[in-house]
Amino acid sequence: MSLFDIEDIKVKPDIVCPYPDPSVPPGAAIVIDNGSYHCRAGWATKSAPLLVFKNVLAKPRKDRSKKDTNNGEGALVPTVQIGNDITNIEAVRFQLRTQFDRNVVTHLHVQEQIFDYLFGRLGIEGDGCVPHPVLLTECVANPNYSRMLMSELMFECYGIPGLVYAVDGLLSYRLNGGQDSGLIVSCGYQATHIIPILNGRMVEGKVRRINLGGFNMINFMFRLLQLKYPVHVNAITLSRAETMIHNYCSFAYDYTESLRNWALLEFYEQNVIKIQLPYNQNVSAPTLTAEQRLEKRKELSRRLAEINLRKREEKLAEDKVLLTRMLAAEDTLEDEDNVGFTLHEFGAKSADEYRKTIVTLRERIAKTTQKMNNSQQAASNSGQVEEKPLPLLQPPGNMTVAEWVVETRKKRDEILDRKQVRKQRKQDLAKRRTAAAQERMRIISHLAKKEKGVDDFGMRDEDWDVYKSISREGDSDSEAENEKLIECEEILKQHDSTFVEPVVAPGNIAEFHQLHIGVERIRVPEILFQPSMVGIQEAGLTGAIDYVLKLFPKEEQIKLVGNVMLSGGCANIRGFKERLSRELQAILPFQSVYNLRVAANPSLDAWKGASQFAASEEFRKSMITRQLYDECGGEYFKEHVASNFYYPTPSQASSTLNDTFN
Template identity: 45%
Template sequence: MSELLFECYKIPSVCYGVDSLFSFHHNNPEGSSGLVVDLGYHATHVLPVIEGRVDPSRSRRINVGGAHIINYLHRLLQLKYPAHFNSITLSRAESLVHEQCFLAVDYQAELQQWSDSEHYESHVRRIQLPYTMPVVNPGLTIEQQKERRKELARRLTEINARKREERLAEDEEQLNQLLAAQDLLDEGEEEEFQNVLESYELSNVGDLQKMISSIQARIERTRQKIVAANTADDPIVEESKVKQIKQGLRPKEQEEFESWIEGLKQKRQELLDRRNARRQRRQDMAKRRTAAAQERMRIISQLARKEKRDDNFGMRDEDWDVYKVINKECGDSDSDEEQKLLELEEVLRRHDPEFEGSALGRASSSADTAETYQLHVGIERIRTPEILFQPSMVQIVMNKPVGSPKAGLAETIEIKFDMSCSQVGSPEAGLAETIEFVLKGYSVDVQSLLVSNIFLTGGCASMPGLVPRLEKELREMRPFESQFHLTLAADPVLDAWHGAQELIASMSLSRCFVTRAEYEEKGGEFFKEHSASNHYFPSPVPLVQAEIVPAPACVEEVEIDVF
């Protein structure tokens, strides 16, 4: 770091310190003793400070911090809502940790409370995810539907009239050909007449006369249908029906207007309930083990057990009643009810300004769509921060062993969060066990001195419920009726900066700053100690190797006898 700052950025001097110790000295008088618990973003440190100086030999680090809480919540929500995998981002998980999560004083008792449905409904947080409102095609009004029906009826009439005319022309052409064949017989040309009979697959003159008579009768019927279609007055009949329906939806003079509106609303609700019940019954009929399907199969089995010589089912009125029981949901009453529902809603929208319902019950579609894009953050509110006290709940691949004294207090560590790792949980101890381990390394008097001022700092120290949870854990681990005191930093996030500012203002720069000349003389690992710094241990001087003098090579004389 010093090489980067001096060589690249050309700074004149630099001072190194531990952020949690800066925060401790900012909130406590000089020379104070206490146990600093630094809950940082990547790790948690427990630092014993005795008379203003940190004891690095008994300091410990837990490789769990705010980043792991955020990643844990992020992963839990993605597993819980796989359909919104891309919408559940780390930034959204971080905001949920800051706004919704808290530490439970008694985790197991809190879990039991969350198992109650009433407690869940009153404490769950519903987070609305962004979504695009689907474009709903509004239904046609009554007037538009009438115009559409008229247009369809007109088109159908034109198609039928065109088909009748085409059929009439074909029959007239065939009749002319048959009459021409009959004239051939009258003229005595029997050979050509026989060829015509063979082409029409006729055997004699009688068959020809029958065919001519049938075609003439068909032509007459077609002409009558054309005349009847041209003189029909269907639109008038339809208008009269609509007028009768509309008159039934108007309030009578002796009835009050409000009671009339309530009656229309009740009729509309009955139609909606009837339609929903019919749809639910259809769904139940598709399932094998529902009561509706079993009742249908029971009636069919009773019919199958009856001994009948002839298949005359349907000849009696009782058979039709049985058919209606079996096939309740296959009628064509849906279109009629929907038509009545549209008419009722049209009248309600015209006379009741407070009515906001839409045709065919589409008003709740937007609400249903919004609910499908909601995150229900319930037990995750206490489960994610619990990894500070139970790291075994989450999987962490660590670079250093548990509580390694070789790791520096300000050393940057790399922690990889891997949910697919074969390792189950983290083998590290939680925050309460680590504090107890650190305290056991001192005598009883020093323990009492440290627990009298347990100082909490770092970003995660602002987590709601941390102080009551630590008080409960310390009360369980400390001797009976022993005294301890927990103190939370005034600003757990910015007090480290305030403490560094006060330190620089109170000390001379030469006592805590490393100048460029000292860097060039003593190297990049050198730094000056002060009340908020690590202990400086210079690198050992490499051993000077003795000069090795090469020994003279030995020459050996060998005598060889040649025969």
């Protein structure tokens, strides 16, 4: 069992790089890995990207009540925050915008703002022109229309001299010693691709995609923790869920067996991760001195004595009333017609028993009166005479001490349960969408629908239950209930050696603000192999790989499984290679030979592979120039070993679409 403090992601704003950079040759290519999670950008001649930031922007809404003090021509335009300028992403979570729909760029106005930020941080500010060729990554099987809009943005808006498109998974494969044949498992933020490679090229017709990635894992962890700890719902954020996945989650080698282990208390205590949430430590009261503890004990004794005195007074009043009634009815014992009714009314079987009850009542009244007088005299002399300890409370005559203790503990638990129910109900009514609040509104609306007339609400006893159910205050803790709780605890302290007074230790506050990450450590990554756990009706990673392999003859299957590579951010999760190796062994024929490896840097190798490709001669041959863009259109690009395949949009389909919309 380990305890860790929550680690909030610290982001530093990007600086503006010097331009021109003496270490960068003129005309050097700019490499942009335009991922749906992170955008990585830098010069092709560098070994690492200069910029790495979340590919989102935060655009606050315009406040029309405030005028622009600079020109006074309308509402003040809010500042757009992009990438690492968003230092607290949770504060603007509902204002975030992305250019992606899944992993396809569809919102070019957002993409333009992000490119403005990117080129600005690289130091390129010259008249809106970027005098450098660009290598830009895109998703597998990117639609022609999306590529056309991207090319139009790059050439028309930024005036770049050349553009090359490439697929991130293929670039990572080439960097990690890509062979002529292999199978790429590219696990991204929004989707996972299984890409077969034969003869050095991607077999585009047999690529398969699973609409599940890192985003689904983060969201699943977020929902699980919110459901598990509803009291800390505000402290559980997507950013913190993401950090927990990166630091503590792992793939289970055998998920079913791991679930059995987590069900064992000993295994749970050894492997659970405790996350300490931030909280405000209230200044604790100083430790009580011996004199203060004695005074507190005396005060408790006085309160208990007052409770006993009140109970004696109530019992004395009841006995006096009963004695008065019995004395008044004693004359009827001589009347044979009414004697039966009188005996039945007072629960006596005979006249002798009736008279004996009267004697008992008189003795009890006298005894109680004497006790009360003694208590009052002791209270008046408390200043001169040392206070005597309170005598032990004794059980009723018809119960043993053990039975009395059990009954008292049961009563105490019932009182505490009622208090907790009332407290929870008040919390539920304070929230709009809880079942208690909705039931309250249903009852109120039902009462409002009744026809107007005589208002007789409150005339029936059941109306009080309705009033209590819709009252926001609910049942308050009554004084009698609190006194009964004190009495029960005093009885247990005197007669139950196992009873311990509830004490709120300072450490309990910290424990209350802790999250236990147990089975979630393996449950969250498991959705990659079992998408049905999050309601996605698609095959898992094992089923998708098995499906792709069966599309090839046996000889080519052997080539593919001989070089399986894991890439993408999810490949950083511990245990992924071992789990996938077990799954491959299960789906391949008996004694099949396969080789599984993980990219050297699953998150960064796509950019490094692009940088390596940009330094090659093939990059120059694959470049789309402005002239080619003008001649062939925005959807055209040159194919190369790390690109998609170009399939021009059929002209007949284009004309048909134009006729349809015209």
